Amino acid sequence: MSLTPAFLDELRARTSLSALIGKTTKLTKAGREYKGCCPFHNEKSPSFYVNDDKGFYHCFGCSAHGDAIRWMTDQRGLPFMDAVKELAQAAGMDVPAPDKRSAERAEKAQSLHDVMAAAAEWFRAQLDGIEGAAARALLEKRGISDATKRAFGFGFAPDARGKLRAALKHFGDAMLIEAGLLISVENKEPYDRFRERLMIPIRDQRGRVIAFGGRIIGDGEPKYLNSPDTPLFDKGRTLYNLDRALPAARKADRVFVVEGYMDAIALAQAGIGEVVAPLGTALTEHQLERLWRIADVPTLCFDGDNAGQKAAIRAAHRALPLLAPARSLRFVTLPEGQDPDDLIRAKGAGAFEACVRESTHLVDRLWTHEVAAQALTTPEQRAGFRARMAELAKTIGDPVVRSEYQAEFRRRYDEQFGNQRRSFDRGRPFEPRQPFTPRRPGQKWTPPPPPVTEDAKALHAVGGIDRVLAKAVLAGLIRHPVEIARHMEVLGSLRMADGALGRLFEAVVDVALEDQELDSARLVTILGNSGFEAVARDLLRADRMPYSFTQPTGDVTRAREDLDEAIAILVAGPEVDAALADATVAMQTRFTDEAFERQVALLREKQALELRLANLVQSNEDARAFDSEDD
Structure with a gap:
């Protein structure tokens, strides 16, 4: 069998040398390279370096040197063809069949x-x-x-x-x-x-x-x-000017992607040599992977016209499934109607660098694009926007990065549309509520059991539901009993409240579902006949709870929206607390970067929930000012 130089070059290009060597040798990042103790001789101080850009390893102690194939033959002891076959299988390549040709x-x-x-x-x-x-x-x-x-x-x-x-x-x-x-x-x-x-x-x-x-x-x-x-x-795997851009990119620690040859050439002539271009097509997954081997955050600089901006957002969407911690994209926005070649010839390299300093992160480009996609003045439009952002976040393959994007989208939504009292729900951000199934006449309401998950098992260990918020929600349900049916699938989590609060909750739900046309005054009267009059009237004291849905008068639409939000926070809180407790235990058991990032992400989610709750407060009073003791 004879393997072509082109095949072997492609095999080396598709193999991440640091990942291959890192399977058996501990490596740490050292600038654009990785270093570790040499596996070919005994040493205490690292002198073994791996360079993904150049595709080789080198030891300054014993002079061991080679590429991915050499690693497999020298370190693993495999015959040449076995080494090639194993690397090809990992890279998704077919080894040419042996024949006379x-x-x-x-x-x-x-x-x-x-x-x-x-x-x-x-x-x-x-x-x-x-x-x-x-x-x-x-x-x-x-x-x-x-x-x-x-x-x-x-x-x-x-x-x-x-x-x-x-x-x-x-x-x-x-x-x-x-x-x-x-x-x-x-x-x-x-x-x-x-x-x-x-x-x-x-x-x-x-x-x-x-x-x-x-x-x-x-x-x-x-x-x-x-x-x-x-x-x-192969047009989809090739980047124009890569051979000249690599040395410049290593020196500058950055790489730019432009639309065409002349843009790359104009920038190189102006002294900005770390520039590549796809070849007449949108950036492919293979080209993105190649860019990330050059720099953690390549910068895309497409034309300032409508077509160029569409190409940029297509690249952003294509990158999402491939994101990893520290691996992302930035975007340069040029003056409308100009490409890098136009800008350089008109105003020089300084004008381009000024645009680079104003570049935006991938998350900013996605958010800005979707916000501008259509008006967001109605509940339906905002719901569509939330759904689009949720779908974008779901496409991210890496779970840590996906969680960060979901939290960031929630935070931005709360900041931008807080006056509409809309927000994302944790875990199931935009899933529609399940339809309400009416009870048979005379059937007593039984709350649905909570899901049997590790998070659910940990709820009591971290304090369960927020009893102060639960009181406010219960008061809101008494004020607006017609809302109970809309929230049946989540209100079951309130069964974890024990004592008088839990008993009152079950009574409120049971009475409201018996008569779905019931108003608040009639509900209080019925509760009074069941021995709950004092506690119900105490909950309805307007001066105790600074929320729109607990007040006897006001904007009904806003009150219902705020009640929706409060219930979402009430249900999400124990889940976040339980997950945070698990993450903390994991950190204490064994510290890893992934465990640390998980803990940080959950802390941010907890802070986001607290911010959402604070946004519901009607005045400057503290939302926690009212009595939190059991009735």
Whole structure:
């Protein structure tokens, strides 16, 4: 079996070397690299370094050096082919089957590199010739210097159907077609793919030409034409200018993503070399993964027009499932109608850097986009907005990051729409309430049992429900008994309140469900006949509870909305407390970054609940001022 250089390069590119070595060797982050004690010799001070960008490890103590395959053969002791097969399986690649043509394919792949190198040289020669005058004028108009022209290998494809074919005829039509340089049409002679275009070589990470982009000279469509996918070129996995951007990115500790070749070239000419571009398509998952191997938070800088901003939000949505702790995106917003090339030529690198300083985080871009998507003045519009944000958060694969986004969305919603008294519910942020099932005549109400979960088991250990808030909710239900049926699926958690409070609650619910047209005065009278008159009237004293739903008069719509919110907080509180208790025990048992992040996230959720409750208070009085002792 003979494996092509292209296959082995792709295998190395798809393998995270630090993750591979980290399975058996403890590594810690050291700038853009990882370090640890060398597994090839005994040492006490770390001298073994792993560089994901360069794809190799090196020990400064014993000089052990290699890539992912070498690690598998030297450290794991596997034969070469076994090492390749194991890495390929982990990377989701198929190892070429052994056959007599393997060597021929390997030779062909190398020959394709020769073809592309020859084509690049021929295009460069045409740019400097008589026919290249219009292309040279275009470069001059775009402000491209001679040094930049040489560095990026600009060329020109004449307006002819067979000049390139004739110049490279020694490679043969079949190879030129496979390289994407000729177009093959049935029953006709192959002809040159690129004609009357400014040619821009596309290189792989090692700097080898693998494809071309061609910009039309004058009018015509498409404006830009890329090579098709070939054995050397996979458009969805390739980033333009990656070979030149990597050293600059390591030095600057940042990387920018722009829309097109000319944007990347203009920024590089202005001294900002850490720039790459996708190739005429939206950013793919493979390209995002490659960017995160360069920088934890790449910065996307798409055009300031409507199409550019749509591309930015598509990239944001595509990134969500791939997020991980410390791994995200930032977004630069350019002046409307401008791209980086326009901005650089008009105002220089300083103007671009000024935009970079105003860049926004991924969460900000998502929030701003959804807020602007439609009016949010009605309850239905706000409900739709909440649903959209919930769905976005659900797409995040990493549970810690997902929890952080859910908490952040809740916090922002409370801040922005607090006057509408709307908020997110923890855990099930936007799920609709279950429909109420009427009881049979004479059937006594039995509250639904709480879910048998670890959180539920821990409720009593952390104090159960908030009795002060429970009193307020019960007073609200007495004031507005028609609301009881709407909350049946969550009111069962109030059964955990013992003593007079729990008994009164069950009596209130039972009486209200017996007569769903019951008003507050009639409910109090019935409760009085059952021996609850004193405690019910005490709960209804308006001066004891500073909530809209406990007052005898006021805006009924607001009171009902506030009661909805109070019930949501009442139910969510024990869940957060229980989860926080578990997280605290986990931290005390064994400290890990994941346990710490979980505890921090839950503390934030608890603070968010407290803020939501404070927002319900009608005056400056403390929501906890009224008596919290059992009646």
